[in-house]
Amino acid sequence: MATGTTGTLPAPTIDLLLNLIDTRPNSILASLSQHPQLASASDAHGYSLVHAAVSYNQLPVLRELVQKYNVDVDKLDEDGETPLFAAELASVARTLVEEFGADWRVRNIEGKTAEEKIAEEEGEAHEVYLYLRSLRDGGQSANGGGAEGAANLAQLETAGVHPPPPLPDGVKINVGTMEEDAVGDAPDPELRRRIEELAAREDFQTEEVQQQLRELVTEVVSGIGSEQSERSVRRRVD
Template sequence: MSPNPYLLAADNPQALLELLRENPSIAVSQDEHGYSLVHAAASYNHFDLLRSLINEFKVPVDIKDEDGETALFVVETLEAARILVEELKLDTKITNDEGQTAREKIEAEEEFPEVAEYLAGLEGANGVANGTELPPAPQGLRVTVGTMDEAEAGEQQPDPEFRRRIEELAARDDIHTPEGQAALRQLVEEAIGGEGLAEERSVRPRQD
């Protein structure tokens, strides 16, 4: 009698890898509920097995169970989520049959807040990157976007330190929180009103 691959996925991933190399067709198998070996490997944090299923045995990383859920819906650790999303390129926007993303389901179940927070941070970062969910401008600030040719720009170059601070802020997971917005507001105010306003004040005629 051949061993149960799902039990091996939970308890003995190395033995499962040996079985898969003898019979690669097992790699894409799913049980009666659509639960796959990819789901099992991600859920049990067997990352070498997970990588092998996707990279060596070519199992689709977005394989779904009977509820339309990928392995991202069953992860219990931040590392598992990171490997699926960042390394194996699983789309976080995939929804299950109830219309929930993995982040929405995990948040609703209130079991793995660290994973939910990570996925929420990715959604915010992607929104900024794609121009679909820019953070609001600080109150009272008007921003005009335009272009400048080389003659107008002259030899001015962005300050390296300021550029570094912008990149750090853009990478923050809490950009949409009050703390993140406060940091954004401070950076914008420094950019448009820091040294320039100080110089203006220093040369303004004295009013007696």
């Protein structure tokens, strides 16, 4: 007669838990209660559960890792990057910095901060970049800096309002007043339409579109547009 045997299930590995964090976060919490040493473990690339929790926006897992298991919120992977570098949402970045005291000034092995890397890879319209910039500016960013700027950004996100994309390099807008007689003629409607069209494009951050916008802004400022309204218009890219 066959006999069955019962045995202890093998202990989970850090690689297994990393693969589960996106779809089964509760399983991770249950595993950690039995194998707490995995809370601070890293895979072969230095990637840890706290990095993964930030990347996949798993705040309950993140809080348990930090508060219950005392995992270092500035834990480094093989690229010298803390979990903050993996943040996709400003709300998660705020939790790291304001709730757990993560250091947003840390530089990776390439010498870049999380703010600089996100700007380079995702663009300066990315919500995490805007939040980190507000910390660096200390109150001087477009949305306010420090805790006030973070609160303002949070309110915008909750309302579904996203900050406008940044201006191209070398372009600045100065707000002021001027006499009515000094205003001059209205901008060429065609140039205005083209600028608005470029600003609404999904590929606004690409170098090609940025260059087109710089050229159009230059035309508006210099008055070339109104003087050369008959010039040919660059073909729009759909």
